Amino acid sequence: MAKKALAAQESSGHAGLDISTSAVRTCIGCRKADARDQLIRLVRSTNNSGTTVALVDVHARMPGRGAWLHPGLECWRLAIKRRAIGRALPGVTDVRDVELLAEQDLRKQA
Numbered sequence: 001m002a003k004k005a006l007a008a009q010e011s012s013g014h015a016g017l018d019i020s021t022s023a024v025r026t027c028i029g030c031r032k033a034d035a036r037d038q039l040i041r042l043v044r045s046t047n048n049s050g051t052t053v054a055l056v057d058v059h060a061r062m063p064g065r066g067a068w069l070h071p072g073l074e075c076w077r078l079a080i081k082r083r084a085i086g087r088a089l090p091g092v093t094d095v096r097d098v099e100l101l102a103e104q105d106l107r108k109q110a
């Protein structure tokens with residue numbers, strides 16, 4: 001009895017992308033939308049010397065214009081490389097705080 005190989009059936013699983021939560025934000029690194037609590041918030045602020053900076057808003061509670069990033073290094077690198085932070089937060093000239101966090105994560109994961 002000849003057994004015929006069944007062609008792998010590709011079941012396009014539309015199992016229901018049910019994003020019922022309205023709190024979806026777009027990562028400025030990879031540009032993918034994700035739930036708010038999966039992303040880290042960056043906020044535009046002004047430091048002591050009057051420079052407009054991007055700060056990492058760990059608790060997502062700081063006032064000011066915000067941008068969102070995945071906690072993954074890839075996204076941070078992309079955002080810094082593409083200068084996406086300055087675009088998402090106009091006026092920001094100093095992203096050291098963001099770079100610092102990216103570097104710290106880099107060392108942690110290395």
Ligand SMILES: [Zn+2]
Binds near residue numbers: 027029030031075
């Ligand atoms: Zn991302």
